């Protein structure tokens with residue numbers, strides 16, 4: 001979106017010179033003191049500006065105009081999919097959550113048949129797709145979440161320098177669903193990003209993913225079952241992404257934006 005030009009107010013006019021001879025002497029006699037005060041005030045203003053500018057630069061390096069946010073619960077996969085023992089009431093609630101999640105994704109990110117209804121969005125997800133880069137690699141994603149990816153990247157560059165990792169392969173938007181059983185992958189909406197599938201495996205998925213040696217490491221945490229640094233997970237999580245390493249799937253390569261895309265920029 002392009003915004004309108006910034007309107008500027010005209011600069012305030014210079015303060016008019018004092019008039020009337022009767023007051024002139026008094027003004028002149030106190031002029032040295034007032035000049036000293038003015039200089040002192042100016043020095044304070046300059047010092048304050050330096051502090052403000054330094055703080056602003058720090059913020060730019062940390063994350064340019066990024067608002068932190070949590071994933072929205074009803075979009076989290078584990079709240080409507082996966083194995084478990086559920087009461088009939090819970091089954092109903094989970095089905096409702098899935099329906100709500102499908103409607104939200106359709107309305108915001110595009111209609112992907114047969115999930116949802118065309119009435120909710122006349123456009124397919126490809127309508128909203130744009131090429132972008134993440135850590136120097138090209139990837140195609142829904143344009144609405146690209147600012148959140150930039151926020152995560154800025155955070156990685158700022159906070160994860162002690163954990164060097166260079167990705168070599170990304171996967172974003174897909175034109176086919178890779179889930180079964182009534183669920184739909186966030187890749188079809190362009191809001192999911194896989195980082196190096198062969199280095200960061202999916203231990204809860206079908207073979208060959210769950211055959212990876214990393215999945216059979218005794219006593220390893222899910223963070224130790226991948227090459228990507230844990231620090232990257234936290235950087236993404238800060239800006240509304242959900243990491244599927246937390247899910248039963250233990251899909252460690254996979255981040256999906258489940259925040260509110262209209263709230264990414266303050």
Ligand SMILES: [Zn+2]
Nearest residue numbers: 192193194254
């Ligand atoms: Zn994925």
